[in-house]
Amino acid sequence: MNSPDSGALGLIGNTPIIRLRKIVPDDAAEVWLKFEAGNPAGSYKDRVALSVLRNARNRGDISPGNTVVEYTGGSTGSSLAFVSAALGLKFVAVFSDAFSKSKQQTMEAFGAEVIVEKSHGEGITPALIQRMKDRAFSLSQNPDTYYADQFGSPDVILGYAPMGREIAEALGRNIDILCSSVGTGGAIMGTWQGLVDSGIKTDLVAFEPEQSPFLTTGKGGPHKVEGIGVGFEPPFLDRSVLSGVRTIDQDLGFAMCRRLAEQEGIFCGTSTGLNVVGAIELAKEMKPGNKVVTLACDSGLKYLDSQIYALNKTPH
Ligand SMILES: Cc1ncc(COP(=O)(O)O)c(C=O)c1O
Missing domain, CATH: 3.40.50.1100 (Rossmann fold)
Known part of the structure; x- marks a missing residue:
């Protein structure tokens, strides 16, 4: 895929994985973020x-x-x-x-x-x-x-599996939890499949906005986290392999986007903010040395007009 002949398409994938050091408490598990904002069009x-x-x-x-x-x-x-x-x-x-x-x-x-x-x-x-x-x-x-059928095509899961294999290659066998918010469910399931292909079994936890808690209550609602909380059963999500589903307040997610940018230098979109809130919550329930992996779905550059980076700015 990365031959010079593939042009810009050869830039897709092989993204970095970053450990969050400043915003995760020392006595919590490690939190790692697969930085998908690095793809050419800015998302996974x-x-x-x-x-x-x-x-x-x-x-x-x-x-x-x-x-x-x-x-x-x-x-x-x-x-x-x-x-x-x-x-x-x-x-x-x-x-x-x-x-x-x-x-x-x-x-x-x-x-x-x-x-x-x-x-x-x-x-x-x-x-x-x-x-x-x-x-x-x-x-x-x-x-x-x-x-294209992003909610039904079997090629969706196939497209995400390399993300799991890349995570396995970067972090090795000791990954305790993969967690992420879901829209179609393709990213979390495809990444998990890639980990399984690499011989790694982790717990799998899905997040959804508290404002659209379809997975936990059966009823969606209006919210502002783009790409997730679609209000119907995510077609690729296999609930039988999930260890849990958690709801996260979207406002905590937005505040986390700003903290990520200001304190870690990581500039991401709203679903990433939600993912990191959830990942840190899980990490606090685990031991230092355990590893929680979540996804930085897309770049914050896509949200400059959405006020997420302007509202309630952290005072200096
Ligand atoms: C920014 C963003 N985050 C998260 C998701 C959810 O990913 P998936 O549909 O693979 O569950 C999407 C999907 O559109 C998205 O656009």
Whole structure:
């Protein structure tokens, strides 16, 4: 994948893993963050886009000049726009103004067409997600159009498995917990599969926003953490292998984003803030020397217009 011939696509994956040193108490377990913001379009969704579109091309399901369609909060969309551009495909995103404007601009920068469903100021709601889904599905019926299907394609899990193998290579066998918030559930399950492929068994803990506690209560709600808490059963999440699900207050996640930037120099998006709050909570329940791994899903650069980095700034 990393031959000079693969161009920008060769930059996907092989991201660093960083130990959080300043914001984790000394008497807690180690917390490690897989830094996926380092992918070219700024998130771990680059891995999904590459896997889905390359496998579709290899199967003969798409060819250059065809159109790819997906409904997206903008992370998968940015990655699909990037990989589509590199593979000579057109990309149409069904998006909403409930998500970061900068994600729309990123998709457009890669030449995508972006259709914006209005959220009417209600945030990310299950009804909005359903409207986006219906629109994308109807567009996918057009000729020479391929539905990327980030919520159903088996290529999603295949795309994330290398992330688990990279973590195993970097940290060795002694990983106690893999934990992460879930949207489709693809990242957590694919990464876990990669760890299993490397002979590593860890506990697996899923997080969701307290404001949209579908996994723990069966009912979603409006919230502001992009990419997760979708209000329906995450299609890739295998609950039978989960050790637990925890709800995390989104406001603690936003505050954690600012702490990560100011105290660790790690600039990430809102789901990462939630992941780190949850990972530290787990680490405090464990012993020093144990290892908790979580994911830095995407870059904070995508959220500069969302006020997360401006609200309640830590006083100096
Ligand atoms: C920023 C961000 N974080 C977390 C997730 C959740 O990842 P997954 O869908 O693999 O569960 C997504 C998915 O869109 C995302 O965009």
